Amino acid sequence: MLKVCLSGPLKSAADGAASVLISAATIRELLRELVKQYPQMQIQLDDGIAVSVNGDIFRDNWSQEIPEGAEVFLLPRIQGG
Amino acid sequence: MMAGTLVSTMINGDATEFVCQTGETLLEVLRNRLGLTGSKEGCGTGDCGACSVTLDGRLVCSCLVLGVEAQGREVGTVEGLADGDSLHPLQSNFIKHAALQCGICTPGFLIASKALLDRNSNPTDEEIRFALAGNLCRCTGYDKIVRAVRATATELRKK
Amino acid sequence: MADDPKFKNRKFKAVGTRPPRPDGLDKVTGRAKYGADTFAPGQLVALVLRSPHAHAQIKRIDTSKAEKLKGVKAVITSKDLPDVTNGDRDLYDTLENCLARDRALYDGHAVAAVAAIDELTARKALKLIRVTYKVLPHVTDVDAAMKPGAPIVQPRVYTRGVSPKPKSPSNVAKVSEFGHGDVEAGFKAADVVVEKSYKTEQTHQGYIEPHACLASVGPDGHGELWVTTQGHFVYRNTCAALLGMDVAKLKVTASEIGGGFGGKTHVWMEPIALALSRKANRPVKLEMTRDEVFRSTGPTSSTSIDVKIGVKKNGTITAASAELRYQDGAFPGIWAMLGAMTAYACYDLKNVKTIGYDVLVNRPKVAAYRAPSAPMAAFAVESTINEVAAKIGMDPVDFRIKNAAKEGTKSSYGPTYGPIGIGPTLAAVKKHPHMRGKLGKNQGRGMACGFWFNFGGETCTDLNIGVDGTVTLTVGTVDVGGARASLSLIAAEELGIPYERVKCNIADTGSLGHNHMTDGSRGTFSSGMSTIFAARHAIEELCQRAANTWEIPVKDVVWHEGNAIAKGKKHKQLQPLSLGDLAAGSENTGGPIAGHSQIVADGAGVSFASHICDIEVDPETSATKVVRYTVIQDAGKAIHPDYVEGQFQGGAAQGIGWALNEEYIYGDDGRLQNPGFLDYRIPVCSDLPFIDTQILEIPNPNHPYGIRGVGETSIVPPLAAIGNALSDITGVRMTHVPMSPPRIRKAIKEKQA
Ligand code: FES
Ligand code: FES
Numbered sequence: 001m002l003k004v005c006l007s008g009p010l011k012s013a014a015d016g017a018a019s020v021l022i023s024a025a026t027i028r029e030l031l032r033e034l035v036k037q038y039p040q041m042q043i044q045l046d047d048g049i050a051v052s053v054n055g056d057i058f059r060d061n062w063s064q065e066i067p068e069g070a071e072v073f074l075l076p077r078i079q080g081g
Numbered sequence: 082m083m084a085g086t087l088v089s090t091m092i093n094g095d096a097t098e099f100v101c102q103t104g105e106t107l108l109e110v111l112r113n114r115l116g117l118t119g120s121k122e123g124c125g126t127g128d129c130g131a132c133s134v135t136l137d138g139r140l141v142c143s144c145l146v147l148g149v150e151a152q153g154r155e156v157g158t159v160e161g162l163a164d165g166d167s168l169h170p171l172q173s174n175f176i177k178h179a180a181l182q183c184g185i186c187t188p189g190f191l192i193a194s195k196a197l198l199d200r201n202s203n204p205t206d207e208e209i210r211f212a213l214a215g216n217l218c219r220c221t222g223y224d225k226i227v228r229a230v231r232a233t234a235t236e237l238r239k240k
Numbered sequence: 241m242a243d244d245p246k247f248k249n250r251k252f253k254a255v256g257t258r259p260p261r262p263d264g265l266d267k268v269t270g271r272a273k274y275g276a277d278t279f280a281p282g283q284l285v286a287l288v289l290r291s292p293h294a295h296a297q298i299k300r301i302d303t304s305k306a307e308k309l310k311g312v313k314a315v316i317t318s319k320d321l322p323d324v325t326n327g328d329r330d331l332y333d334t335l336e337n338c339l340a341r342d343r344a345l346y347d348g349h350a351v352a353a354v355a356a357i358d359e360l361t362a363r364k365a366l367k368l369i370r371v372t373y374k375v376l377p378h379v380t381d382v383d384a385a386m387k388p389g390a391p392i393v394q395p396r397v398y399t400r401g402v403s404p405k406p407k408s409p410s411n412v413a414k415v416s417e418f419g420h421g422d423v424e425a426g427f428k429a430a431d432v433v434v435e436k437s438y439k440t441e442q443t444h445q446g447y448i449e450p451h452a453c454l455a456s457v458g459p460d461g462h463g464e465l466w467v468t469t470q471g472h473f474v475y476r477n478t479c480a481a482l483l484g485m486d487v488a489k490l491k492v493t494a495s496e497i498g499g500g501f502g503g504k505t506h507v508w509m510e511p512i513a514l515a516l517s518r519k520a521n522r523p524v525k526l527e528m529t530r531d532e533v534f535r536s537t538g539p540t541s542s543t544s545i546d547v548k549i550g551v552k553k554n555g556t557i558t559a560a561s562a563e564l565r566y567q568d569g570a571f572p573g574i575w576a577m578l579g580a581m582t583a584y585a586c587y588d589l590k591n592v593k594t595i596g597y598d599v600l601v602n603r604p605k606v607a608a609y610r611a612p613s614a615p616m617a618a619f620a621v622e623s624t625i626n627e628v629a630a631k632i633g634m635d636p637v638d639f640r641i642k643n644a645a646k647e648g649t650k651s652s653y654g655p656t657y658g659p660i661g662i663g664p665t666l667a668a669v670k671k672h673p674h675m676r677g678k679l680g681k682n683q684g685r686g687m688a689c690g691f692w693f694n695f696g697g698e699t700c701t702d703l704n705i706g707v708d709g710t711v712t713l714t715v716g717t718v719d720v721g722g723a724r725a726s727l728s729l730i731a732a733e734e735l736g737i738p739y740e741r742v743k744c745n746i747a748d749t750g751s752l753g754h755n756h757m758t759d760g761s762r763g764t765f766s767s768g769m770s771t772i773f774a775a776r777h778a779i780e781e782l783c784q785r786a787a788n789t790w791e792i793p794v795k796d797v798v799w800h801e802g803n804a805i806a807k808g809k810k811h812k813q814l815q816p817l818s819l820g821d822l823a824a825g826s827e828n829t830g831g832p833i834a835g836h837s838q839i840v841a842d843g844a845g846v847s848f849a850s851h852i853c854d855i856e857v858d859p860e861t862s863a864t865k866v867v868r869y870t871v872i873q874d875a876g877k878a879i880h881p882d883y884v885e886g887q888f889q890g891g892a893a894q895g896i897g898w899a900l901n902e903e904y905i906y907g908d909d910g911r912l913q914n915p916g917f918l919d920y921r922i923p924v925c926s927d928l929p930f931i932d933t934q935i936l937e938i939p940n941p942n943h944p945y946g947i948r949g950v951g952e953t954s955i956v957p958p959l960a961a962i963g964n965a966l967s968d969i970t971g972v973r974m975t976h977v978p979m980s981p982p983r984i985r986k987a988i989k990e991k992q993a
Contacts, residue, residue: 007654008416008577008596009401016403043400047330050695052655056942059695060840073654076416076577078693080760081445081502081610081952102360118277119270121498123448124530128917131448159270168268176264179882182721182890184267185274185449185498207926214926217917219446219499220721221886222893223925 004030004072010049013040027051028062030072048077090151092117093161101148108132110148111158119159119188123217130216133189134158140196142215159188162195170233171195180229182220189216194230202238206231242776245769245843247939247946254733255945258882261725262744263496272496275452275468280523283454284313284355286516287362288509288526289369290536291344291351294602294910295378295391298342298371301352305368311361314520315369317352321515324484333571335482337605338511344373345393345570346602347911348535350509355516355524378602378910382567383544385411385601393570393600400572411600413572418580418653419561419593426559426591430550434628438620440959440977441903442542442567445609446894446922449498450533455513456523461485463517465492467510470500470718471757475507476749482511483518493748494718501894502608505759508537534915538607539904541566541575545620547583555634555642559591560584560652564617568598569605578613582956583621584652585691586662586848588645592652602910608759610891611692611952615898615959619977622688622960627973636964637675640689641666661874661938662689662848668934674852674870682859683867684969687852690956694949695760696841700753701770703731703778703835707827709820711735713744713774716755717767720951721890722883726764727771729879730945734775736802737819753838761949764879766841772944778835785829786817843942844949849873851892851957855965862984866896866962870932876940876948888954889931895958897923903978 005019014020020037024030030051035041050059052073058064059077066072085100092115101110108125111117111134123129125144132143135157136150162169171191174180181187190213197204197212204212209230210223218226266272303315318341325331340351352369356362377391384390392409399406401415427433449468457463463485469475472494480487497504513526528537543566550559562583566576576596583594629639644662651657669675669687679685702714713731717723724744732739756762779799786804787794792814796807803816826833854868871888878884901921905913914920939946963974972987 005654007418008580009414011417012401012403012415055656055658056843057655057693057695058840058842060697061842064842071656075581075654076574078578078581078695078760079505079574079608079612080693080695080762081500081505081608081612104360112276113279116279117270118273121274121449122276122527123450123498124917126530126916126918128530129448159268163269168265172268175268176260179258179261179722179886181264181267182883182886183447183449183497183499184263184272185447185496187267188270191268210926210928214924217448217922217924219448219501219894219922220890222889222923222931223928224889224931225882225886227925227930 002066002070002072004074006074008076010044010074010076013044014038025065027058027064027066030066050075050077086149088149088152090153091155093158103147103149105148106144107146107148107151108143111143117158117160121185121188130189130193131186133192133216135192135196140193159191162191170236174229174233178225178229178232180221180225186216186218190218190226198234198237202234204234242780243773245942245944247941247943252733254729254739255879256881257729258880259725259739261722262728263724274449274498275495276527278454278466280454280456283523283525284357284520285359285362286353286355286513286524286526287366288350288512289352289366291340291347291349293344293373293375294347294380295376296344296373297376298340298344298351299374300372302370303352306354306365309361309365309368311357312354312365313522314355314516315352315365316512316515316519320519321482321511331481334478334507337571338507338509346604348532348604350512350536353512353516355520380601380603380906380910382542382565382599382601385567385599386565386597393602397572397600412597413568413600414577414598416577416580416596420650421591423559423561423591423593427550430558431553432628432631433548433550434624434631435548436624436627436975438545438623438975440543440616440619442539443898443902444534444539444920445501445503447499447501447503450528450530451508451537452527453510453513454523454525455510455517457514457518459521462489463514465490465510465514466495467492468495468497468504470497470504470720470759472718473716473749473755474757475510478507479511479514483514491748491750494746497718497720500720501610502612502759503537505757506538506607530917531915534920535912536604538569538605540609540612541568541606543579543616545616547620547624549624549628551628551632553632555632555639557587557589557643560589561593562620563595565597565599566613567601567603569603570600571605572600573598573606575606575613579617581653582614582691583617586645586689587643588649589652594652610894610955614690614692614956615895618688618690618956619959619963623963623973626964626967637666637669637687658941659938660846660848661936664936664938665848665850665872665874668872668936669850669852672852672870674868677868679854680856682969683854683856684965685854686961686964686968687850688957688960688964689848689850690953692847692953692956694762694765694844694847696762696766696844697756698754699766699770699841700755700838701767701774702752703774705778705819705823705833707823709741709823711742713742713771714747714752715744715767716747716752717763718758719746720758720763721886722880723763723767726879726883727767730768730771731775734772735779735819736800761951762844765844765943765947765949768879768945768947769841769943770837770839773837773839774835777837778833781833781835782819782822785822785826785833788829789817789825790814845876845940845942847874847948847953849953849957851961853961853965855962855969857966857969857984862981862988864900864981866929868929871954872934872936873950873953874936874938874948875950876943877937877946878935879947881935884935884950885933887950888933891952891954892931892958893923893928895955896928896962899959899962899977899979901978901980
């Protein structure tokens with residue numbers, strides 16, 4: 001089980017929860033499970049998200065493996081100049 | 082259709098003739114009729130200096146000069162700065178001192194710097210900054226540009 | 241192994257040197273081709289008709305007279321760019337922003353366009369287009385737009401990020417909350433609590449090159465676009481989607497770019513040029529005027545921010561919160577959210593909470609501007625930090641050092657930091673001679689910190705070895721300020737050959753896999769990583785070729801400083817084969833030698849900076865002049881230090897302009913009153929001092945060379961550094977940016993009263 005922390009506008013998609021428990025071994029699995037439990041999350045995924053695993057931010061590499069007990073943060077996707 | 086005006090002029094030392102409408106700016110003529118796109122349009126209103134050229138040796142914004150005003154006069158553009166295959170020292174110093182990032186302002190700065198050094202071979206930093214105050218650069222913060230001009234002045238004085 | 245992104249400490253030969261850039265000569269001779277510098281046979285000139293109203297219903301557009309004018313080849317309205325966005329909200333926003341549909345949403349919003357044989361004809365044609373508007377009430381101020389009863393900018397927008405889902409549309413497009421701990425308890429535990437409110441006005445990236453493109457689309461559905469952009473692959477995908485074209489059939493070539501700073505990450509008028517070309521079946525050139533750039537392309541947000549910080553007498557921050565209201569222009573964005581994420585990123589806080597409100601107003605669609613949204617948040621927070629330090633009698637640098645984030649700190653936006661540079665930049669400030677320099681009469685000193693994320697993304701790179709042993713490096717990220725030099729250095733470093741033997745080209749979209757754009761300080765980070773991998777693939781191939789030549793197993797071959805070497809005693813009679821030797825013999829060892837890399841470059845390290853500023857204020861006029869300025873920033877690893885310094889200096893200069901001068905001024909009619917460089921004054925050469933730089937190198941663990949992005953963070957601290965310097969000399973706290981002479985005077989007068 002991973003504790004996935006939500007932030008910003010993502011919380012509202014999980015009924016305001018600051019974190020949710022998900023069992024997943026990769027970012028792809030994590031996102032799939034998340035949408036299964038919280039269908040509202042799909043809109044957020046469409047808007048773009050990034051996943052932080054132990055402090056490293058992954059925007060596109062969904063095959064990234066997530067070690068057991070890792071700190072996982074779901075962040076909205078950002079843009080730069 | 083409006084008839085154009087035939088203009089005879091010298092551009093970078095070469096006798097040149099072109100036909101243009103009376104309302105056309107020298108910048109438009111250089112860029113669109115003569116293919117000399119080294120002079121840039123950043124504003125078209127005399128505020129950015131990207132279009133700087135010399136007219137009879139005087140620094141002007143070519144976006145504020147009409148094409149027909151070039152009749153019988155000498156125009157100097159960035160394309161005429163180098164002497165054959167040897168660059169003008171300003172050009173080589175701009176490269177050496179990384180005085181350009183995107184480079185869109187560079188032709189204007191080179192022309193304006195040359196106009197400065199032609200009349201003042203030993204400018205202070207302050208004089209350089211005020212002489213170049215009509216040229217906008219958004220990338221560099223001007224630091225390396227001033228250094229490149231200063232280095233060129235020193236180099237030219239040694240010659 | 242070739243694709244291992246982890247940092248390994250090593251000695252560099254090429255990296256870190258300062259050779260001349262490969263595009264330098266073209267740029268000093270006027271040969272370099274920018275967006276407006278190319279021409280096609282039979283090209284038409286396009287012009288765009290724009291709304292003079294801040295908000296209006298478009299009841300009718302009559303183009304018949306314009307169409308009949310001799311020399312006019314195409315006139316388009318939104319009908320010629322039909323909605324094929326298929327429910328994609330962002331794409332529809334882009335479409336509507338390119339060409340207004342039933343309503344004009346801001347002064348400068350495009351409503352129609354013409355293509356004609358020359359500019360004069362096109363101008364006449366524009367005048368012949370009759371648009372019937374019904375003017376609607378408008379709102380341009382961020383706080384006013386949040387008030388009940390404010391005119392609704394986008395009836396299709398319902399606030400996101402709140403539950404339950406709202407039942408009526410709102411100008412608040414998104415609410416974003418970040419933080420951790422219990423701020424209420426934190427404030428209760430504080431000895432001193434400081435609350436302050438701030439406002440910052442809207443600024444523009446102000447790149448000197450206006451948007452320009454040359455579009456050519458045929459009736460066969462094939463097209464080409466030459467354009468000034470920070471991301472031609474992204475432009476291709478967006479334009480193809482908006483025009484209903486096949487991605488592969490639209491070839492986009494990036495011209496040299498005359499500055500972007502985020503403003504050339506979005507399409508603005510390119511789809512119009514393509515649609516005109518498609519209708520006329522002729523190439524179409526479209527250049528914006530400066531007025532159009534200001535009115536119709538994306539500036540950054542104006543903001544209104546409340547900050548609250550609680551602190552113990554010993555200097556420990558017990559809680560910090562902020563409410564950040566950013567306007568997005570007429571289309572939803574993520575700008576307040578970014579402000580809320582970055583506001584407290586420099587600090588190690590037990591209790592922190594930020595809320596961002598993204599607000600719609602009748603102004604142009606906001607786009608990224610260098611570390612987007614971070615400068616305003618940093619202005620509010622870093623100004624308040626100084627106030628707090630003063631209240632408890634602590635030196636502001638020491639106060640920051642005490643509370644600075646470090647490795648292992650839980651960041652205010654969520655994740656835990658790895659190795660970061662805020663502490664080292666502050667330590668460098670303490671030691672810097674600037675801090676001990678004597679201040680002149682009427683001069684004050686201030687400092688401030690800044691943070692930006694940086695990111696990577698999709699990247700594709702080719703590396704081809706020519707028969708003479710020279711190397712062509714082909715990348716897909718646009719070079720905005722010296723990247724070709726840096727990437728050539730990296731290729732030379734990996735291959736062990738001289739810099740002069742590498743030539744770096746930017747590929748068009750037909751020649752390379754997809755690349756994300758040059759934004760988020762990612763150019764050198766991600767194409768650098770991809771170049772390393774492509775070079776390592778080429779080296780694997782080179783070793784194989786050496787093995788083939790020597791007829792020995794490839795495991796016996798190693799690559800060392802540009803040569804293949806046969807390992808071990810048994811091969812000691814074999815002379816090393818250089819890259820040149822192997823290239824010359826390639827025909828008979830397996831054909832062309834190349835390396836390739838296609839990656840998602842993730843793990844871009846966060847970046848921190850601290851700036852020091854001395855400012856002089858005229859006691860009579862309140863005119864200001866920055867007299868000394870120092871930038872200290874972590875670069876991870878500076879590949880070409882000249883261009884790293886250049887990024888630091890350029891960002892600082894933009895921040896100084898923002899702090900002191902630049903602002904969009906809207907009239908009561910909702911129209912922009914200063915769309916030109918005369919009235920929107922960016923810093924000129926005589927306004928600025930030399931800008932000193934100090935590059936720190938705290939390696940990013942997720943890049944083979946330790947590179948971090950360097951392009952953006954330098955614009956974050958100047959607003960607050962200047963505000964703090966002004967407060968040092970005048971004794972007043974400036975809370976409204978730009979801190980122009982009239983505002984400074986007013987603040988001083990109010991204090992005296
Ligand atoms: S284009 Fe002539 S001064 Fe700007
Ligand atoms: S180098 Fe880009 S504007 Fe000067």
